[in-house]
Amino acid sequence: MVNSANKTGAAGISAEVRNLRKQFDGEPVLRGINLNVQPGEIFVIMGPSGSGKSVLLRHIIGLETPDSGEVFVGGKPVSDAVLSEFRLAMVFQSGALLNSFTVTENVGLYLTEHQTKSESEIKKIVAEKLELVGLTGHEDRLPSELSGGMKKRVAIARALVIEPQLMLYDEPTSELDPVMAATIGHEISRLRQRTGTTSIVVTHDRDLAFGIADRMALIHEGQIRCVGTPAEIRTQTDPIVNDFLNAEFSLKRKTKSL
Amino acid sequence: MFYKDIGELLVLFWKTLQELPQAWRHRRKIFEQLFEIGNASLFMVGLLSLFIGGVLALQTGPVFKDRGVVSFVGGMVGLAMAKELGPVMMAILIAGRVGSAMAAEIGSMLIFQEIDALKTMNINPVRFLVLPRFVAIAIAMPCLVVLATLVGWMGGAIVSVANSEIALTFDGYFNSLKDMVGPLDMLNGSIKSLVFSQIIVFVSCHQGLNTRGGPRGVGRSVTKAVVNSIILILIADYFLTRIMIKW
Ligand SMILES: Nc1ncnc2c1ncn2[C@@H]1O[C@H](COP(=O)(O)OP(=O)(O)OP(=O)(O)O)[C@@H](O)[C@H]1O
Numbered sequence: 001m002v003n004s005a006n007k008t009g010a011a012g013i014s015a016e017v018r019n020l021r022k023q024f025d026g027e028p029v030l031r032g033i034n035l036n037v038q039p040g041e042i043f044v045i046m047g048p049s050g051s052g053k054s055v056l057l058r059h060i061i062g063l064e065t066p067d068s069g070e071v072f073v074g075g076k077p078v079s080d081a082v083l084s085e086f087r088l089a090m091v092f093q094s095g096a097l098l099n100s101f102t103v104t105e106n107v108g109l110y111l112t113e114h115q116t117k118s119e120s121e122i123k124k125i126v127a128e129k130l131e132l133v134g135l136t137g138h139e140d141r142l143p144s145e146l147s148g149g150m151k152k153r154v155a156i157a158r159a160l161v162i163e164p165q166l167m168l169y170d171e172p173t174s175e176l177d178p179v180m181a182a183t184i185g186h187e188i189s190r191l192r193q194r195t196g197t198t199s200i201v202v203t204h205d206r207d208l209a210f211g212i213a214d215r216m217a218l219i220h221e222g223q224i225r226c227v228g229t230p231a232e233i234r235t236q237t238d239p240i241v242n243d244f245l246n247a248e249f250s251l252k253r254k255t256k257s258l
Numbered sequence: 259m260f261y262k263d264i265g266e267l268l269v270l271f272w273k274t275l276q277e278l279p280q281a282w283r284h285r286r287k288i289f290e291q292l293f294e295i296g297n298a299s300l301f302m303v304g305l306l307s308l309f310i311g312g313v314l315a316l317q318t319g320p321v322f323k324d325r326g327v328v329s330f331v332g333g334m335v336g337l338a339m340a341k342e343l344g345p346v347m348m349a350i351l352i353a354g355r356v357g358s359a360m361a362a363e364i365g366s367m368l369i370f371q372e373i374d375a376l377k378t379m380n381i382n383p384v385r386f387l388v389l390p391r392f393v394a395i396a397i398a399m400p401c402l403v404v405l406a407t408l409v410g411w412m413g414g415a416i417v418s419v420a421n422s423e424i425a426l427t428f429d430g431y432f433n434s435l436k437d438m439v440g441p442l443d444m445l446n447g448s449i450k451s452l453v454f455s456q457i458i459v460f461v462s463c464h465q466g467l468n469t470r471g472g473p474r475g476v477g478r479s480v481t482k483a484v485v486n487s488i489i490l491i492l493i494a495d496y497f498l499t500r501i502m503i504k505w
């Protein structure tokens with residue numbers, strides 16, 4: 001798709017999920033998920049809380065083993081080897097920062113561990129990403145000294161540093177103010193422009209979803225309820241999809257009618 | 259369950275050995291761990307072995323004196339510290355101070371998904387977490403045990419000289435010690451301490467990496483790490499002694 005200005009020589013890669021099933025303690029969570037995300041695509045997944053979105057992402061990046069079904073990343077079954085062949089990254093819902101490491105150390109972790117760049121380069125990249133998420137001046141803090149949204153932004157910066165070919169975001173904007181949420185949304189599509197990164201974004205934020213998605217899917221009770229472009233999704237007639245997308249706080253109306 | 263744990267321990271041991279060529283690249287983390295270990299244990303090691311040496315002399319001195327072999331106290335304390343009490347007591351102390359910290363740190367990293375995050379960044383948790391601890395404790399333990407042995411000898415010497423029921427001279431004490439304790443005995447203690455250090459690091463890291471549930475699970479992992487380490491240390495101690503008895 002959009003990978004013309006590819007600096008690092010690493011275009012986005014596809015992700016495919018085939019008939020994925022997973023249960024925890026006999027409780028089915030994913031009941032036959034099928035997904036096909038194209039290289040360079042921004043694919044948004046929405047769905048009610050507890051419907052299995054995070055579990056799905058964990059399968060795509062190989063942190064969980066399916067009960068049945070298959071996951072392919074870049075056309076290959078996901079495994080440790082695939083993780084070292086391609087650059088993948090995930091922004092965890094909880095941030096999952098290393099709590100004994102400072103902000104700088106967390107953000108630079110990938111580069112310092114893989115030692116592909118010099119220390120001064122790493123410093124520069126870290127500073128740049130921190131500025132991007134508006135955290136300049138907090139370099140030496142520990143995660144326990146940050147607010148929830150700040151932690152999330154550090155996690156995003158940490159993932160951006162990887163310049164991944166496939167990036168998974170688990171609710172990247174759930175704890176952010178609208179301005180910062182817009183910045184992050186902008187950055188998700190800018191990352192695609194720069195390096196052709198494929199992004200899978202789990203979110204409850206309808207503005208973000210319709211703003212950045214090439215295609216989107218709605219998960220309901222462990223199954224994909226519908227897939228399509230934002231325009232297609234808007235014109236869906238499925239009542240569950242409509243309820244989900246059009247839910248409003250209706251307190252005002254109720255009080256008026258009293 | 260027991261066999262499964264042992265199997266997993268061996269797998270972890272093997273995986274860590276495979277990462278060993280990477281150790282130099284990760285020297286900073288190794289130094290950090292060495293510092294942690296030293297910081298947590300140096301003072302305790304000194305204090306504990308001073309008193310162990312002292313009490314050994316106190317217990318045996320009067321008995322030896324009754325039988326006219328009071329100078330044997332030196333050799334007795336010397337051998338006991340070098341071959342048995344130095345390695346075993348220090349291993350138990352380190353299991354409590356360092357092993358517990360390893361299990362707690364790795365366990366809490368696991369429940370807070372930090373280890374998942376490492377995996378997604380293609381950072382091998384064994385290399386990142388276990389390797390530096392493995393190398394650091396393998397270096398630190400023999401050194402600490404040599405220190406403990408020396409301090410223990412001093413403790414024995416002080417008591418032998420100061421206690422009026424033993425009333426030995428420093429020369430008498432250390433002559434007998436030199437007479438009975440050779441380099442092989444020190445080597446014996448060092449080998450033991452090296453093995454014990456491996457028991458501590460792998461049992462603790464394994465427990466940490468297998469933490470289930472929340473903070474209570476971390477607590478359980480820590481307890482198991484310490485208890486299992488101590489049990490395995492004492493069992494290994496018997497067999498090591500048995501093997502090295504003819505030296
Ligand atoms: N490790 C686990 N063990 C047992 N159950 C789990 C585990 N992980 C997830 N679950 C269950 O799987 C279901 C889906 O969880 P998941 O975290 O994927 O929800 P989600 O769609 O991400 O929700 P939210 O929008 O609130 O983040 C939940 O019912 C949860 O209890």
Ligand SMILES: [Mg+2]
Pocket residue numbers: 053054055093170
């Ligand atoms: Mg979730």
